[in-house]
Amino acid sequence: xxxxxxxxxxxxxxxxxxxxxxxxxxxxxxxxxxxxxxxxxxxxxxxxxxxxxxxxxxxxxxxxxxxxxxxxxxxxxxxxxxxxxxxxxxxxxxxxxxxxxxxxxxxxxxxxxxxxxxxxxxxxxxxxxxxxxxxxxxxxxxxxxxxxxxxxxxxxxxxxxxxxxxxxxxxxxxxxxxxxxxxxxxxxxxxxxxxxxxxxxxxxxxxxxxxxxxxxxxxxxxxxxxxxxxxxxxxxxxxxxxxxxxxxxxxxxxxxxxxxxxxxxxxxxxxxxxxxxxxxxxxxxxxxxxxxxxxxxxxxxxxxxxxxxxxxxxxxxxxxxxxxxxxxxxxxxxxxxxxxxxxxxxxxxxxxxxxxxxxxxxxxxxxxxxxxxxxxxxxxxxxxxxxxxxxxxxxxxxxxxxxxxxxxxxxxxxxxxxxxxxxxxxxxxxxxxxxxxxxxxxxxxxxxxxxxxxxxxxxxxxxxxxxxxxxxxxxxxxxxxxxxxxxxxxxxxxxxxxxxxxxxxxxxxxxxxxxxxxxxxxxxxxxxxxxxx
Numbered sequence: 211x212x213x214x215x216x217x218x219x220x221x222x223x224x225x226x227x228x229x230x231x232x233x234x235x236x237x238x239x240x241x242x243x244x245x246x247x248x249x250x251x252x253x254x255x256x257x258x259x260x261x262x263x264x265x266x267x268x269x270x271x272x273x274x275x276x277x278x279x280x281x282x283x284x285x286x287x288x289x290x291x292x293x294x295x296x297x298x299x300x301x302x303x304x305x306x307x308x309x310x311x312x313x314x315x316x317x318x319x320x321x322x323x324x325x326x327x328x329x330x331x332x333x334x335x336x337x338x339x340x341x342x343x344x345x346x347x348x349x350x351x352x353x354x355x356x357x358x359x360x361x362x363x364x365x366x367x368x369x370x371x372x373x374x375x376x377x378x379x380x381x382x383x384x385x386x387x388x389x390x391x392x393x394x395x396x397x398x399x400x401x402x403x404x405x406x407x408x409x410x411x412x413x414x415x416x417x418x419x420x421x422x423x424x425x426x427x428x429x430x431x432x433x434x435x436x437x438x439x440x441x442x443x444x445x446x447x448x449x450x451x452x453x454x455x456x457x458x459x460x461x462x463x464x465x466x467x468x469x470x471x472x473x474x475x476x477x478x479x480x481x482x483x484x485x486x487x488x489x490x491x492x493x494x495x496x497x498x499x500x501x502x503x504x505x506x507x508x509x510x511x512x513x514x515x516x517x518x519x520x521x522x523x524x525x526x527x528x529x530x531x532x533x534x535x536x537x538x539x540x541x542x543x544x545x546x547x548x549x550x551x552x553x554x555x556x557x558x559x560x561x562x563x564x565x566x567x568x569x570x571x572x573x574x575x576x577x578x579x580x581x582x583x584x585x586x587x588x589x590x591x592x593x594x595x596x597x598x599x600x601x602x603x604x605x606x607x608x609x610x611x612x613x614x615x616x617x618x619x620x621x622x623x624x625x626x627x628x629x630x631x632x633x634x635x636x637x638x639x640x641x642x643x644x645x646x647x648x649x650x651x652x653x654x655x656x657x658x659x660x661x662x663x664x665x666x667x668x669x670x671x672x673x674x675x676x677x678x679x680x681x682x683x684x685x686x687x688x689x690x691x692x693x694x695x696x697x698x699x700x701x702x703x704x705x706x707x708x709x710x711x712x713x714x715x716x717x718x719x720x721x722x723x724x725x726x727x728x729x730x731x732x733x734x735x736x737x738x739x740x741x742x743x
Contacts, residue, residue, distance in 0.1 A: 237276065238308070239269035242284025242324075255283035255313070262288060276300035277339070281308040282346055285322075288329040295338035307345035307372075314347055320378050322347050331355040332459070337391075342368040348398060353379035355459050356401060361391040363407075371397030371414055382418050399734070404702070411648055416734050425469065426728060429492055431500070432466035435477030437515075448476040448505070455481065458489040467494050474500040475537055479518040486527040499536035499561075506538055512567050514538050520546040533557040539591075544569015548592075550599065552579030558592075560585040560606050576601055618742055621660055625650060625737040632660060641711045643739070649703040650732075650739060651713035652720075654685065661723045661743055667712075674705075674712050676723070683722045685714060694722045 239252045239259060246258035248267040261268035262280075269280050277300025280286065286304065294302060306314040306325025314325030322328075326347040329335060332355035350357060361367045367385070375382055375398040387393045387405030395403060399416040403409055432445035432452060439451035441461040456462015463473055470492020473479070479496065487494070498506040498516055507516035517538035520526060525547040531554060539562060550556045556574075564571065564587060571591050576582045578598030585604045594601055622631040625643045629636050641653050654674060658665045663678040672687040684693045685705045691698050692705070692714075699722070703715045720730055720741050729742040 237272050237278030238281060239272040239278065240281045240283045241269040241286050242282075243287040244284050246284060255281070255311070258283050262286065262292065270294075273300075273302055277302050279303045279305065279308065281313070282306045282325050282327060283311075283313045284324045286327040286346075288327075288333055288335055290330055291334045291336070293336040293338050294341055299339070301340035301342065303342045303344060305343075305345045306347060312345075314345070314374070316347055316374065316376060319376065321351070322349050322376060326376075329357040332357065334358045334360060336360045336362055337365050337367045338362045340366045340368075342370070343373055344368075344370040345372040346374070348373055348375045348383060350375075350377040350379075350382050353377075353381040354465075356381045356384055358384040358386060361385070361387045361393050361405070361407060363388045363390040366392045366394065368394045369396060369398055371412070373398045375399040380418065413648070415648075417648075418732060418734055427469050427492075429469055429471035430466045431472045431474065432463040433474045433476045434463045434479050435475075436480035437477045439477065448474075448503075451476055455479075455485060455487070464490060467492075470494055472497060472500060474498070474505070475516060475518060476505045477516055478514075479537075481520045481524060481526055483521065484525050484527075486529060487532060488527075488529040490530055493531035493533065495533045495535055497534075497536045498538065504536075506536070506563070508538060508563070508565060511565065513542070514540050514565055517565065522546075525549055527551060528554050528556050531555045531557075533559065534562050535559045536561040538563045538565055539572070540564075541566040541569065541571040543567070544571060546571075547573045547575060549575040549577070550580040550582055551577050552599075555581040555583065557583040557604060558585055558588040559604055560587065562588065564588070564591040566591075619660065621657070621741045623652060623739050623741075630656070641709045643716075644708065644713065645737075646706060646708075646713070647703045650716040650737075651703070651706065652716050652739070654705075654712040654714050654719055657719055657723060657741075661725075663723060672707075680724060681722065685712065687712065692718070692722070 240255050241262060242258035243260055246260040248260045248264050250257040250259055252259035252269055252272060259269040263270040272278060273280060274297060276298045277296045280302060315323040317323060326349050328349040328351060331352045382399050382401045384401050385393055385403045387407035387409055389406040391407040394410045395415050396412045397414045399418055401418050403411060433448050435451035436453055439453040441453050443450040443452055445452040445463055445466050452463040454462040456464050458464055458468040467473060468490050470490060471494060473494060473496045475496060475498045505516050508514045517540040519540040519542060522543040523545045527549045529551050570593060573593045573595060574582060575595045576597060576599035580599040582601045583604045620633050623643045625645055628639055628642045630639050639656050644651050655665050658676045663676040666675045674685045676683040681695055687707055688704050690704055691700045701715060701718050705712055705714050716739055717730060725741045725743045731740040
């Protein structure tokens with residue numbers, strides 16, 4: 211009898227497993243970030259879940275165990291980094307079309323309404339189980355903080371040719387495929403598809419050059435007012451001032467001067483915690499006098515209405531060139547610290563006013579390799595701790611050398627065309643750019659000549675050597691890598707010879723000749739690459 215009971219229980223357990231397996235693909239969860247509720251059952255479009263996974267109450271509540279279908283009847287929104295994974299090895303399909311209904315709505319183009327998957331600023335979606343993305347709008351919103359889909363070891367990501375990739379700007383999703391992972395991409399537009407894993411990409415897939423900041427290299431102006439400003443403001447006027455300093459890719463004022471410029475303190479410039487001013491690519495000036503208006507306000511003396519100030523025991527770290535000019539620096543506690551790191555220069559001009567409530571005022575730490583240029587008043591008011599840097603006096607009468615503006619070279623090359631454009635002037639080239647192995651390949655000799663490098667060819671070893679005063683590049687036909695100044699650089703497609711000319715992938719040869727990725731633009735409609743150095 212006991213054996214019979216055990217057999218019956220085993221049969222029931224096996225039947226349960228078979229049922230789960232048989233019906234796993236039939237598990238469906240609807241999600242609608244705008245109109246759904248996580249308290250809904252998620253089994254119909256009318257009772258859609260709001261989130262993908264909110265403490266086991268979102269759409270993954272149904273599909274987390276054995277997989278199934280997630281239907282984006284509205285927006286499928288990932289509000290931060292997320293890992294898509296099933297517990298028992300089942301697969302997941304994400305779609306905007308199900309049971310005869312097409313929920314996809316690409317309007318408005320700046321934020322599609324339904325049948326769409328999107329992610330928050332800079333978020334990463336990790337694929338840790340087999341996932342298929344089918345019949346849905348993949349929408350990319352933030353050019354300055356791109357989204358990435360990472361396929362983990364052992365997982366398979368399939369993106370069908372029914373996927374519609376849309377972008378608010380010019381950036382699209384990046385896909386990274388880890389070593390033992392697989393990505394099968396049959397359609398869509400992406401900024402990049404890279405990694406050591408298996409990548410199967412159809413000819414219908416478009417690789418966009420990605421985001422090119424129209425303000426790159428241009429210094430900006432932003433207004434800052436801790437008391438009355440909001441980081442949601444544009445910071446372009448005193449009435450729409452930013453509230454905080456923030457980061458170059460955030461919402462604070464530094465995002466408006468990422469290439470250098472002027473922060474106009476029209477109210478309080480307050481640092482409530484330790485803060486590092488970093489990642490901006492040009493010198494920044496902090497001032498309260500701009501465009502003929504003086505915003506400095508020293509009243510009340512115990513807490514000036516318009517001044518730079520910091521919280522108790524906090525440190526402001528400067529990693530790039532910064533100037534305080536025509537601004538009040540206020541010390542409330544006598545414990546505030548400014549630290550200048552190696553390679554950076556802090557300048558405090560003779561127009562800066564110092565005020566303090568108690569104590570001795572600021573401490574300035576100057577690291578080895580750093581420079582502090584201080585007015586006479588600054589040297590009186592600030593306690594300097596020199597850790598091997600350079601400290602010197604500010605001289606207002608010192609002549610100002612005009613900046614040296616380097617002459618840039620812009621090259622436009624179009625796949626299949628024997629006409630290139632150098633700084634807008636048409637130039638005939640003997641061989642045209644080509645598409646090979648899903649890569650745009652550029653003629654090496656033409657680019658070397660354009661950017662001032664000499665080319666030597668060794669026919670016995672099929673080796674091309676490019677050399678100028680800055681770089682030596684060695685390219686071997688068919689090799690998986692090249693060397694740049696004796697450093698081995700992997701190639702995503704090897705050098706080839708066609709029409710008796712050496713070709714390399716666009717970014718490989720451009721980067722080797724000193725063209726930064728930010729200065730490479732790709733127009734998919736015209737198949738034109740623009741390189742600027």
